[in-house]
Amino acid sequence: MAIRLFIDGAAGTTGLEIRERLQGRGEFDLLVLDDAQRKDEAARRDALHAADIAILCLPDEAAKEAVKLAEGSGTRIIDASSAHRVAEGWTYGFPELIGQETIANxxxxxxxxxxxxxxxxxxxPLVRAGLLPVDWPYTVNAVSGYSGGGNALIDRFEQDTDIAFRAYGLQMGHKHLPEMQKYAGLAHAPVFSPAVVPAFRGMIVDVPIPFKAMGVAGAADFEEELAKVTGQSQLMTWRRGFESEFLIRKDAPAWDGIELSIYCDEDYTQARLIARLDNLGKGASGAAIQNLNIMCGLPETTGLRL
Incomplete structure (x- = not known):
């Protein structure tokens, strides 16, 4: 019997990409609301209660409302918003970090x-292994394609073609910081410098590591630990970086993996840890499908673009 699946917010960027990844998958019976019903509370409640699993692709407050609408049902929920990432009673959907069994249950x-x-x-993984300190003032420099900002930012970038770079989060306190701190096990939230570039998809996350100033072991231990972690994953890959530049291409295809790399100076006194991923893939829709597969007892990469 097919698993009844409802995507609340299926018309948004994340929801549309999830539906694309579900095409041709007979394991699921997709419950669909027409345009007149999508914002009708009663229709959404009925769909949420009828589904075996619901994926919420909504703004934070709307996601909280959807969870309330689902109360009294046995429906399992995957929330793609930031509303519940550090909330009590919710499982953080990062299988490589939390464990597949935890998500499956x-x-x-x-x-x-x-x-x-x-x-x-x-x-x-490096903090868990004792290779990085929990109390270091970490910084995170990152750029993303503009699709990560939803329809409003997509329209802004596609209508105003003069935008070459958009830095934001300048007042600090970005909503991603609580989950960064909690799930890395850090004493302090990192200083986060996000930016958007005129490419639809793609993301680079860059974490500087001053080995000597930290008083920690050098690159070899880092490489060994990250190679071990990625070796246990079907979506994560690891490599030593030797290039002189790192690119996000405007025509990059959808991709649901994540690549980790390390770049060091000749004396191994400093390094940059860099993650490359698709903000709509492993950063959103691909991760939702990965979690859906695990929750349904299916191979985790089914329907993913790897």
């Missing part, structure tokens, strides 16, 4: 943020 799963996915993939 969860009823409420919160998708990680796109930037935190890159940061945590790099930093969390």
């Amino acid at each position: 969860a009823r409420l799963v919160s998708n990680p943020g796109c930037y935190p996915t890159g940061f945590l993939a790099l930093v969390a």
Whole structure:
């Protein structure tokens, strides 16, 4: 019997990409609301209660409302918003960090943020292994394609073609910081410098590591640990970086993996840990499908673009 699946917010960027990844998949019976019903509370409540699993592709407050609408049902939920990422009772949907079994047995799963996915993939394993200190004032420099900002930002970039670079989060306190700090096990939230470039998709997350100033071991231990972590994953890859530049291409295809790399100086006194991913892939829709597969007992890469 097919699994009944409802995507609340299916018309948004994340929802549309999830639907694309579900095309041709007979394991699921997709419950669809027409345009007149999409914002009708009663219709949404009925769909949420009828579904076996619901994926929320909504703004934070709307996602919280959807969870309330689903109360009294046995529906399992994957929330792609940031509303529940550090909330009590929710499982953080990062299988490589949290464990597949934990997600498989969860009823409420919160998708990680796109930037935190890159940061945590790099930093969390090294903190856990004792190779990075928990109390260091980390910084995160990152750029993303403009699709990560939703329809409003997509329209802005596509209508105003003079925009070459958009830095934001300048007042600090970005909504991604709580999950970065919590799931990396840090004493302090990192200083986060996000930016958007005129490419539809793609993301680079860059974490500077001053080995000598930190008083920590050098690159070899870092490489060994990250190679071990990625070796256990079907979506994560690891490599030593030797290039002199790192590119985001405007015509990059959809991709649901994540690549981790390390760049060091000749004396191994400094390094840059870099994660490359698709903000709409492993950073959003691809991660939702990965979690959906795990929750349904299916191979985690089914329907993913790798």
